[in-house]
Structures are given as C-alpha cells and as structure tokens.
Amino acid sequence: MIPMMKKSFFALILLCGLSALLLPQSAKAEGSPGKILMVVTNHAKMPNGKATGFWLAEVTHPWARFTKMGFGVDFASPKGGLAPIDPRSKDMKDADNKLFMETEGTQEALKNTQKLSEVDPKEYRAIFFAGGHGTMWDFPDAPGLSKISAAIYENDGVVAAVCHGPAALVNLKLSDGSLLIKGKKVTGFTNEEEEAVGLTKEVPFLLEDKLKEQGATFDGAEKFKVKVITSERLVTGQNPASAGPTADAVLKLLANLPLKN
Template sequence: MAVLLVVTGHGQLGNTGKPTGWYLPEVAHPWKVFTDAGLKVTFASPKGGKTPMDPGSAEAFKQDPICTDFLKNTDIMAQLDSTASLAKVKPGDYKAVFFAGGHGTMWDFPDDVNVQKVTTAVYEQGGVVSSVCHGPAAFVNVKLSDGSYLINGKKLTGFTNNEENAVKLMEVMPFAMETKLRERGCDFVEAPLFTENVQVAGRLVTGQNPASATPTAAAVVKAIKG
C-alpha cells in the first residue's frame, strides 16, 4: 500500500524575485497521516531531484510540532532533495497520488505531460487521485482515455480566487486556478477564507487550503482502504 506524494520543483514566485516552492504543512501533515496509517510514501516531482520548500511556510508553521519534527527528520529531507522523476514512476505501484500545494505548483504542474500521464494512470487503474490547496493545478489539463477532463462533473476544491486575492498574489500567478478548474467543468466548492474544506468525489479527493491538509489526507486513506 503506497502513496505517491508529488511536490513542486519550481522555486521562483513569478518575476518577483521571491522564493517559493512546496508548502510545508501540506507535505508534512499528509506524510504523517499516510505513514501513521501504514502506507509507504514516495516523494516525487515533475522533473525529479532536489525540490524547494517555500521558506515562508517554515516561518508560518514554526510552532507546529508536526512540521518541526518533519524538518528535523534527515531521512525525509534527503528524500525531498532527491525526489523521483514522474517520468520514471510506475503508476501501478501506487494506490494513490497526492499533489501537495505551494505556489510553485502553478508553474510546473499544469502542463507537465508526466503529471498528466501518472494522474490518468492511477485513476484508471482504480486508485485515488488527490490534492490540497494549489495541488489541483495538476488537474487542469488531465484527460481520461475517453478524452474527457478528469474533473469534469465532479465536486472539487482548492485554493480559491478569494484566498489568492487575500494573500495578494493573484497578479503574480500565471492563471487563476479556481477559474481554470471551473472551465474544465468541475463543481467547485468554496468554503470561507482559510477554513477547512475537503471534497470527496469517489476516488477524487481535494482540500482547499493548509487547514485542509490533514483531513484531506485522512479522506485519502479512507478512500484507499474502502
């Protein structure tokens, strides 16, 4: 029973000169939920290799014991410095794929052919496809074998346009994620700013924001174990 936990490999916030990357609690909290449930976790990224953490997320969650323990775990840090390339991943080895958030995902998830291939393969083999916060950027161009968009007609959530505006980064983003997801035909479900929101549409599980990371992962475990 294994989960492929995919993080961004992109570390620059548009043209601002500021760093970004994967968002700490959206990796640390799901990792703990998965491993506590007895699932094996493999870290991957679109291109593989070293991946950047959003430094702001470490600062924001420096009092969070799960995040603190995660950062102190040298084995985990080594894995995030040498992630598997999605091109070399065997989807059949995994019961679920989980796309963690962080603003970096907006640049390297949407158009990556291997993101699309792995997502489609895991879903069509009966696995769980999941994400949190900006992780659904992975889904905007994913199509199933019949040519339909994966998320078409399904309930889904992610970091909302209102949340993006609240953190004053909408103008920096390459596109408005919520808007793009809606264009792909999903039933986008929005909760109040920065509050917990998890949507389960069969084997598609999504969470809105950092507050949703733990319950989203728990919903993935439930979906895997039936």
C-alpha cells in the first residue's frame, strides 16, 4: 500500500471509531429486541420460620433463554434491594443455575434489585414474575405492580408468571379497573402440588383457588409436570419444570409483536 493510501485508510478507521462513540445510545442499540423485567420476591421467611425466597431455576432458566436471544434482563422486587434465593433451590448441577451464578454482575443485581414502584414500564416489552413461596406474601399487594404490569400489557407487551409467580396476578388490574385474569385461562402451582410439598397450611392462600375466585379459568396438569398456557398476551407456567417453557412462550409472542420505541 503506497503512503498516501495508508494515510487515507487509517484516517477512515479513525473516523469510523469516533462516529461510533458519538452515536446516541439508541442508535448503537439498533437491532436489539429490547428488555424484559424480571420480578422477584423480597420475602425471606415462612410462618414456620423456614427460609424461603424465589426459586432459583425460575429465574435462571428464563434468564438463559432471554439473554441468548439478545434481550436485556433487569431485576425488580416489591421493596427493592436484596432478593433472597430459597436455599432449597440452590442446585449447582443445574447448568443454567451454574451459568447464572458464575456470570459477572448477576448476583450483584439480585442484591440491588430495582424497587418495583420506581420502574419505568416504557423500557420493557415484557414483565416476568418468577416464583418461589415468598411471592405469596409480597406479590399480591405490591405497590406499583398493577400500574407497571398494565402499562406493559396495554402497550402490546407480555405479562408472564411461573409457579407461585402468578400470585402477582391476584388483584392485578388494567387501567380500566378490570382484573387482567378475568375470563382468561391460566395455570400455576396447584392445590395438589402445595399439598405434596407440605405447605398448604403455611401459605396465606391457595394460589389455584384464588385465581379461580378472581374469574380465571384454571387448568393444571398432573403434579410437577410441565404446563404452560398462553391466553392473549398473558403467559403462565405451572411449576419449576415449566420455567424454561414459559420463557419460550414469551419469546414466541414477542417475536410476533411490534417493537415500539
């Protein structure tokens, strides 16, 4: 390459580099499918004194699928700050659990979750409520939960929940005051499953019964089997085994929904 061509070549490279730095963030993110808000519990103890929290695989299996498809995942909780992991769920033989716990920044994110009421719903294409028994105490009446979920849903977004995560759907109202789940088909941790784990008398209510009371058509599979239901833009999964498939159903919906600014 002759000297003049070399100078022109390097000048072009420098110009391209400077242009990339000067581009607005939205332009640099062009092509990104957007972000998903994952909501986890702050509740750490059951009435019997035993530790609870969110179920790890119900975060990690969806997280692995969402991030693989290029989505950003942010974490929020009713109070903000620390989101406790149910110690019974810390299975490090699970590949997604291991990947999540070893990925830089993930554990820090769970120690410093956003306060749900302070979240800007316009940033998210979907909201995903991870389960774990802790959700039964702090999801149903969490400040801001209805407002943020309704804003995402009514902006052609997706609301999803798995296992005990559908406790978030209890009392969740749209902007017109109607219950999101009324008239929709849903699933979640069944009465039979709650009895099988011996916590029927510990939880403040039975999730299956409460969802039915609020006008949803509840459909559960055999206990601990995979079950996912999509009803319009509401996706629910029955139990921990359903966490990944619930995320897959969310991704399928998002692939066919408009990407809004």
